[in-house]
Amino acid sequence: MKTRGLGDPLERFLGGPVLWTGLVLATLFALGPFFWVFLASVKTRVELYATPITYIPVHPTFQNYVDAWTSRLTPFSRFFANSLWVSSVTMVATIVISTLAGYALARFRFVGKNTLMLVFLATQMFPAVLLIAPLLSQWHALGLIDTYQALIYSNFSFTVPFTVWMLVGYFESIPRELEESAMIDGSGRFGALLRIIVPLAAPGIAATAIFAFVSSWSELLFAVTFTSQTEMRTLSAGLLYMVGQYEIQWGQLGAGVMISTIPVAILFTFLQKHLIRGLTAGALKG
Amino acid sequence: MANQQATIAVAAPRPLISRHTREILANYAYLLPAAICLGGTVLFPILKAMHMSLYHHVLIRPQDYRFIGLGNYVRMVQDPTFWLTLKNSFIWVFWSVSLQFFFGFLMALLLNGQFKGRAIFRTINLLPWIIPGVVVALIWEYIYQPNYGPLNDLLRRVGWMREPVAWLSDPGLAMPAVVLTNIWRGIPFFAIMILAGLQAIPDEIYEAATVDGAGVIQRFWSVTLPMLRPIIVVATATRIIWTFNYADLIFVMTSGGPANATQITSTYTLLQAYSDLDFGYAATLSVILLVIMLVFTALYLKLTKGVESVAG
Numbered sequence: 001m002k003t004r005g006l007g008d009p010l011e012r013f014l015g016g017p018v019l020w021t022g023l024v025l026a027t028l029f030a031l032g033p034f035f036w037v038f039l040a041s042v043k044t045r046v047e048l049y050a051t052p053i054t055y056i057p058v059h060p061t062f063q064n065y066v067d068a069w070t071s072r073l074t075p076f077s078r079f080f081a082n083s084l085w086v087s088s089v090t091m092v093a094t095i096v097i098s099t100l101a102g103y104a105l106a107r108f109r110f111v112g113k114n115t116l117m118l119v120f121l122a123t124q125m126f127p128a129v130l131l132i133a134p135l136l137s138q139w140h141a142l143g144l145i146d147t148y149q150a151l152i153y154s155n156f157s158f159t160v161p162f163t164v165w166m167l168v169g170y171f172e173s174i175p176r177e178l179e180e181s182a183m184i185d186g187s188g189r190f191g192a193l194l195r196i197i198v199p200l201a202a203p204g205i206a207a208t209a210i211f212a213f214v215s216s217w218s219e220l221l222f223a224v225t226f227t228s229q230t231e232m233r234t235l236s237a238g239l240l241y242m243v244g245q246y247e248i249q250w251g252q253l254g255a256g257v258m259i260s261t262i263p264v265a266i267l268f269t270f271l272q273k274h275l276i277r278g279l280t281a282g283a284l285k286g
Numbered sequence: 287m288a289n290q291q292a293t294i295a296v297a298a299p300r301p302l303i304s305r306h307t308r309e310i311l312a313n314y315a316y317l318l319p320a321a322i323c324l325g326g327t328v329l330f331p332i333l334k335a336m337h338m339s340l341y342h343h344v345l346i347r348p349q350d351y352r353f354i355g356l357g358n359y360v361r362m363v364q365d366p367t368f369w370l371t372l373k374n375s376f377i378w379v380f381w382s383v384s385l386q387f388f389f390g391f392l393m394a395l396l397l398n399g400q401f402k403g404r405a406i407f408r409t410i411n412l413l414p415w416i417i418p419g420v421v422v423a424l425i426w427e428y429i430y431q432p433n434y435g436p437l438n439d440l441l442r443r444v445g446w447m448r449e450p451v452a453w454l455s456d457p458g459l460a461m462p463a464v465v466l467t468n469i470w471r472g473i474p475f476f477a478i479m480i481l482a483g484l485q486a487i488p489d490e491i492y493e494a495a496t497v498d499g500a501g502v503i504q505r506f507w508s509v510t511l512p513m514l515r516p517i518i519v520v521a522t523a524t525r526i527i528w529t530f531n532y533a534d535l536i537f538v539m540t541s542g543g544p545a546n547a548t549q550i551t552s553t554y555t556l557l558q559a560y561s562d563l564d565f566g567y568a569a570t571l572s573v574i575l576l577v578i579m580l581v582f583t584a585l586y587l588k589l590t591k592g593v594e595s596v597a598g
Contacts, residue, residue: 011502015399022396023407026389030411033470036436037425053439097319104316121523121583123328129533129556130572133338133565134331157327160320162524169520173486189312207482210416218418220534221556236420240538243424250428257421264416269409 034261041065041254048251064255071252076259078231079238084263086151086234087216093152094159094212095205101160102167103193107176117168123161131157132225139226146232154222159215163208170204171197214264235260332576335569343566358570367546367554368571375550377461378536379529382468387522389469390476397477398484408481415474423538426467430454454540457547464536464548468529476521483517484510523586527579551575 040048042060068076104110105117135154136145144150178200179192187195198205223237233241239256242249303311342354362368397408414422429437430453441447453463487510495505533552536542542549542557551571559568 008501014502015401019396019399019401022392023401026393026396026411027407029470030414030474033425033429034413034417037428040428049434051434053434053436055436097323100316101320104313108313108316110313118583118587121527123324128531129552129559130335130569130575131328131331133559133568134334135327137334138326138331153323153327156323157331160323161328164320165520165524169516203482203485207478214416218420220418220420220538236418239418239420239424243538248427253424253428257417257425260421261413261417265409265413268412268416269405 037254037257039254040250041258043251045251064251065259068252068255068259073230074238074242074252074256075230076235076238076256079233079235080259080263082148082232083217083234083236083260086148086155087213089148090152090155090159090216091209091213094156094163095209097156097160098163098167098208099193099198099205101164103171103197105164106168106171117165120161120165123157128158128221132221135222136225144226146227146229150226151219151222151234152216154226155216155219158219159212162215163212166208166211167201167204170201174200210268213267217260217264336573338565339569339573341566343564343569345563345565354566358567361567362570362574367549368551370546371549371551371554374461374546374548375530375552378465378468378548378550379526381465382472382529383522383525385469386472386525387476389473391480393473393477394480394484397481412474412478414471415478419471419532419534420538422467422471423535426463426470427454427539430463455544457544460540460544460547464539467539468532468535471535472525472529475525479517479521480514483514487513519587523583526582526586530579531575 039055039057041064042062043054043057044059044061044063047054047057047059068074070077105113105120110116131154135157139145139150139154144153174197179187179196182192182196183189217234218236219234220236220240223234224240227233227237230241235256239253239260242253242256339358340353340355342350342352342357344350393411397404397411401407429435432438432450432452437453438447438450442450451459453459491509491513492505495509500508530550531552533550533556536548536550536553537556540548542553552575555568555571555575558564558571
């Protein structure tokens with residue numbers, strides 16, 4: 001990798017000025033809006049509504065965070081705990097379910113396998129919007145309104161199809177010979193899956209884990225529909241509820257935005273290592 | 287027990303379930319948890335929705351609940367707003383996905399480069415995708431805010447604008463504004479997927495191509511792109527479907543307004559269920575959404591021959 005393209009001026013140009021210009025522009029675009037809201041979250045009420053606009057707060061304060069976290073009408077501490085629990089359980093369950101199904105679809109011969117793959121793709125298309133009415137009556141009949149279960153089960157409707165679809169691609173990129181040799185060495189099919197395939201597909205599985213967590217954390221429509229009590233609201237539902245409660249208070253909302261983002265940012269940084277590692281590089285060399 | 291022993295002792299004939307059949311059953315067992323999940327949260331609700339689409343079913347008027355056959359479908363064909371939302375959906379999907387793909391690909395190539403501090407750059411640049419949709423909508427609502435939003439202020443400072451613009455209330459600007467928001471959100475999705483694909487390409491192939499005298503551009507066309515094709519097929523197909531059905535952003539930012547300028551079919555469906563509580567008509571619109579997307583997927587997979595490389 002290091003020796004590549006030493007004599008290629010175009011490559012040096014692409015790896016130097018073009019790379020850095022691109023990185024700076026991309027970062028400004030990605031971070032700018034977010035930074036703006038962070039600044040708003042530490043502004044005082046006067047600075048928030050000043051003309052001309054105050055960009056850098058002169059008297060930074062964390063009062064907005066305290067207000068949002070301890071508010072009785074919109075308790076972000078409670079929203080945060082709800083989101084954390086629902087997203088974590090959804091993520092773990094989704095990974096177990098999807099690894100099994102993705103492996104089966106990548107390796108075994110089924111009658112109508114292509115049709116089944118199309119069904120997995122098709123289930124992603126069905127708008128969450130429509131699932132709401134039938135699911136609402138279903139959860140109501142089962143007595144699951146205002147429970148975590150209703151939100152977690154509903155989240156499977158979008159996490160499982162996507163993660164299965166992605167994992168099939170990852171598993172197929174792993175040579176069959178690797179697990180076949182493990183099975184000859186005495187591992188069962190399931191043992192080979194756990195010991196050979198899962199470690200090799202770890203970057204793919206990590207990516208799908210991030211997906212499951214993040215999409216559950218972001219879910220809005222189910223959270224709004226299947227809960228009615230304030231203490232059962234997730235962060236997304238809580239933010240929308242906050243907008244509905246008052247005239248938009250950008251300071252507290254900004255604080256809520258930061259509170260909603262920090263845990264996923266941490267998780268993401270942690271899992272990134274697995275993403276970066278090549279899927280098959282180790283397999284081919286080993 | 288005695289019977290069984292006798293059987294084994296005699297000739298060990300075929301067991302009740304052959305080894306082959308048992309293997310097939312064991313294989314299906316891997317799919318069982320996923321099947322139960324999707325049966326309960328997708329398949330059954332879909333069937334129920336199809337059933338609902340045949341009824342006049344407005345929640346606040348239960349006394350009017352009755353079977354009307356294809357009445358909702360007739361209403362839909364005659365509904366000019368429905369046709370407008372289809373056109374808006376096309377604009378929304380086309381510009382969102384094509385620009386997300388283009389910039390996402392560029393970002394994946396940047397992030398795949400060798401440079402110091404790339405882990406930090408990766409995290410920062412993937413940030414817009416990991417934050418909740420409602421947060422994205424609120425951030426950009428604030429940016430577009432006519433009086434104390436930064437966009438108008440910045441445009442005035444550089445002298446490109448004189449009068450403040452109400453981005454989300456102007457029928458001509460609202461759609462570009464929500465599309466830009468969606469692009470901001472979606473670029474990292476393509477970046478993360480294509481980056482995973484780039485990381486999966488073995489260095490040996492690049493080294494071999496370099497030894498054979500291939501330059502950086504040649505290596506891109508003859509190694510990178512072909513190797514990425516499966517993941518591009520999956521990522522693009524999924525993104526088009528999601529964007530078509532993605533209601534949260536527009537729902538929070540404009541609710542389809544002003545004057546249906548940003549009303550896409552999915553937000554229209556959502557509002558039929560939420561605002562009008564017309565579940566019969568909402569179900570009808572969703573059935574049509576499903577048909578459109580099924581046709582699209584079949585075409586897409588056929589055109590790209592993705593069936594063999596992805597599902598085969």
